[in-house]
Amino acid sequence: MRALLTSLSMTVFLASVSVADPLPSWTGTATKAGIIAFVERVTDPASADYVTPAARIAAFDNDGTLWAEQPVYFQLLFAIDRLKEMSAADPEVLTSDVLRAAAEGDMEAVAASGTEGLLEIVSTTHSGLTVDEFQTEVRRWLDTARHSGTGLAYDDMVYQPMLELLSYLRDEGFRTYIASGGGLHFIRVFSESAYNIPPEQVIGSIGNGSYSAGDGPPRVMKDPGIFFIDDKAGKPVAIEARIGRRPVIAVGNSDGDFQMLEWTTAGTGARLGVLLHHTDSEREYAYGRDSHIGQLERGLDEAGSRGWLVIDMARDWERIWPSGE
Amino acid sequence: MRALLTSLSMTVFLASVSVADPLPSWTGTATKAGIIAFVERVTDPASADYVTPAARIAAFDNDGTLWAEQPVYFQLLFAIDRLKEMSAADPEVLTSDVLRAAAEGDMEAVAASGTEGLLEIVSTTHSGLTVDEFQTEVRRWLDTARHSGTGLAYDDMVYQPMLELLSYLRDEGFRTYIASGGGLHFIRVFSESAYNIPPEQVIGSIGNGSYSAGDGPPRVMKDPGIFFIDDKAGKPVAIEARIGRRPVIAVGNSDGDFQMLEWTTAGTGARLGVLLHHTDSEREYAYGRDSHIGQLERGLDEAGSRGWLVIDMARDWERIWPSGE
Numbered sequence: 001m002r003a004l005l006t007s008l009s010m011t012v013f014l015a016s017v018s019v020a021d022p023l024p025s026w027t028g029t030a031t032k033a034g035i036i037a038f039v040e041r042v043t044d045p046a047s048a049d050y051v052t053p054a055a056r057i058a059a060f061d062n063d064g065t066l067w068a069e070q071p072v073y074f075q076l077l078f079a080i081d082r083l084k085e086m087s088a089a090d091p092e093v094l095t096s097d098v099l100r101a102a103a104e105g106d107m108e109a110v111a112a113s114g115t116e117g118l119l120e121i122v123s124t125t126h127s128g129l130t131v132d133e134f135q136t137e138v139r140r141w142l143d144t145a146r147h148s149g150t151g152l153a154y155d156d157m158v159y160q161p162m163l164e165l166l167s168y169l170r171d172e173g174f175r176t177y178i179a180s181g182g183g184l185h186f187i188r189v190f191s192e193s194a195y196n197i198p199p200e201q202v203i204g205s206i207g208n209g210s211y212s213a214g215d216g217p218p219r220v221m222k223d224p225g226i227f228f229i230d231d232k233a234g235k236p237v238a239i240e241a242r243i244g245r246r247p248v249i250a251v252g253n254s255d256g257d258f259q260m261l262e263w264t265t266a267g268t269g270a271r272l273g274v275l276l277h278h279t280d281s282e283r284e285y286a287y288g289r290d291s292h293i294g295q296l297e298r299g300l301d302e303a304g305s306r307g308w309l310v311i312d313m314a315r316d317w318e319r320i321w322p323s324g325e
Numbered sequence: 326m327r328a329l330l331t332s333l334s335m336t337v338f339l340a341s342v343s344v345a346d347p348l349p350s351w352t353g354t355a356t357k358a359g360i361i362a363f364v365e366r367v368t369d370p371a372s373a374d375y376v377t378p379a380a381r382i383a384a385f386d387n388d389g390t391l392w393a394e395q396p397v398y399f400q401l402l403f404a405i406d407r408l409k410e411m412s413a414a415d416p417e418v419l420t421s422d423v424l425r426a427a428a429e430g431d432m433e434a435v436a437a438s439g440t441e442g443l444l445e446i447v448s449t450t451h452s453g454l455t456v457d458e459f460q461t462e463v464r465r466w467l468d469t470a471r472h473s474g475t476g477l478a479y480d481d482m483v484y485q486p487m488l489e490l491l492s493y494l495r496d497e498g499f500r501t502y503i504a505s506g507g508g509l510h511f512i513r514v515f516s517e518s519a520y521n522i523p524p525e526q527v528i529g530s531i532g533n534g535s536y537s538a539g540d541g542p543p544r545v546m547k548d549p550g551i552f553f554i555d556d557k558a559g560k561p562v563a564i565e566a567r568i569g570r571r572p573v574i575a576v577g578n579s580d581g582d583f584q585m586l587e588w589t590t591a592g593t594g595a596r597l598g599v600l601l602h603h604t605d606s607e608r609e610y611a612y613g614r615d616s617h618i619g620q621l622e623r624g625l626d627e628a629g630s631r632g633w634l635v636i637d638m639a640r641d642w643e644r645i646w647p648s649g650e
Contacts, residue, residue: 240534
């Protein structure tokens with residue numbers, strides 16, 4: 001009888017441990033253990049590394065960290081779809097070679113145009129309307145466009161293990177922020193529904209803006225031109241300006257996140273840097289050192305000496321998408 | 326006996342009503358009643374004007390709204406004190422007439438130099454150091470400098486009735502933001518201790534910034550030049566970029582706040598605009614239409630037709646400073 005009771009309690013105990021696993025889609029590797037050990041260390045009031053709730057800030061990159069970014073940034077696909085619509089209504093919007101190439105879907109020419117061409121496409125398609133109008137367009141696109149590889153809606157191509165990490169951190173008193181090279185107004189359209197991250201916790205790149213009133217209802221306009229690019233060295237500057245605190249945890253996947261992780265982990269007290277390495281050509285994509293999108297070279301070279309954790313997607317993630325495997 | 330008991334209960338009842346007054350330093354005027362009626366209307370789930378907690382954003386101007394701004398903006402006094410220190414150590418920082426005038430305390434010449442001169446003084450004294458170093462300097466100044474009129478520390482010259490309003494709104498589920506023409510990094514030094522407003526809820530003007538690493542610890546620098554001025558039409562643009570929601574309540578005191586109130590109160594559903602009119606030459610200052618600092622003309626002209634509440638400081642406030650009368 002005692003043996004039976006013990007066995008029963010063990011079962012109940014194991015069941016409750018399993019229910020309590022905050023990261024069920026992560027395999028039981030050192031990466032998962034390292035993340036959990038860090039969070040326990042900074043949230044235990046008895047720990048020398050205790051961090052007060054107000055200071056518990058976690059900053060996540062978006063493209064390639066919270067959702068996929070291949071074969072090209074999803075926001076660029078939105079911009080090109082929108083450019084096609086705009087030019088069908090008024091061909092005169094195509095004022096340059098790169099805009100004409102983009103409207104024809106010539107992705108090689110778009111790629112060859114580099115950052116300058118990309119910014120021209122984004123600026124042209126992301127201006128001349130109010131923030132509300134723009135976000136309505138993005139929502140409409142997300143509701144209808146589908147990814148060429150998976151057939152999924154783009155905002156369903158978020159990483160289930162990252163959703164669990166966001167949720168776990170919030171349960172432990174962290175505020176989760178996005179710090180993305182992607183567009184602030186673009187990301188806000190799905191950040192709440194996809195990640196449970198409210199608009200005020202989204203940091204991203206932004207075009208020029210202005211206020212209009214008098215000739216219509218008071219409104220904030222999106223104007224041509226880039227106001228701030230939240231990438232590379234821009235990330236620490238924007239995070240500091242927006243939050244006024246150095247994060248305790250920073251999570252990224254490319255060298256565009258290097259400075260964010262460097263600045264974060266140089267702070268006093270316990271800090272955690274995490275890089276996601278895309279190693280899974282079967283379930284997602286495998287890329288890094290030589291990739292045109294999401295290049296990760298310096299990060300891989302220096303993660304070890306800097307004590308950053310590197311997630312090996314194929315090894316560390318049991319499951320990729322919320323909708324399945 | 327019954328009479329005694331009734332009288333006792335009445336006393337207890339009245340005492341608890343008095344304890345429950347959320348705005349004890351406000352006189353019992355229509356202004357106070359209007360604010361409380363609005364807050365009750367948008368927080369009552371049974372009301373047609375109910376606003377969900379996530380959307381309860383209140384934006385407050387700082388200079389002249391939360392703390393005093395006479396005889397000149399306190400941040401300018403800090404800048405001039407800092408310029409004096411800088412030029413004592415190295416006279417070569419005084420590269421222009423307006424900088425020389427400021428270092429000599431010639432406020433008339435500073436005033437005559439207009440916005441351009443003011444920005445030059447601010448840029449010179451607010452750059453060339455890290456954000457942390459700058460904020461240490463501001464803290465040191467606040468701890469030692471005293472206001473010429475009251476003898477108080479500048480961060481004690483906050484308005485007690487506004488502290489009560491901030492606290493009341495937070496108790497009712499609002500998040501209270503500062504949206505100030507003053508400097509973001511300057512205000513954050515005292516926003517938490519003075520107003521209980523955390524750094525991530527401070528919106529303000531900001532100079533250029535950059536990230537440095539490699540030649541020292543990773544750090545965010547304050548560089549020369551102005552990046553964004555959060556005043557007039559800049560306020561709606563910055564609030565939209567920072568919060569991603571239109572406030573439900575906006576509170577200001579000058580025409581620099583006009584667009585913030587206009588945009589806020591043009592939103593759908595119930596919205597409240599409030600202007601503080603400085604009418605109290607005895608306990609504080611009386612200024613408005615013709616003032617060089619905190620001019621309030623269009624706001625006074627249009628408040629009535631727009632349904633904005635105007636606080637008459639002399640009439641509506643029982644008490645001004647936390648430290649006394």
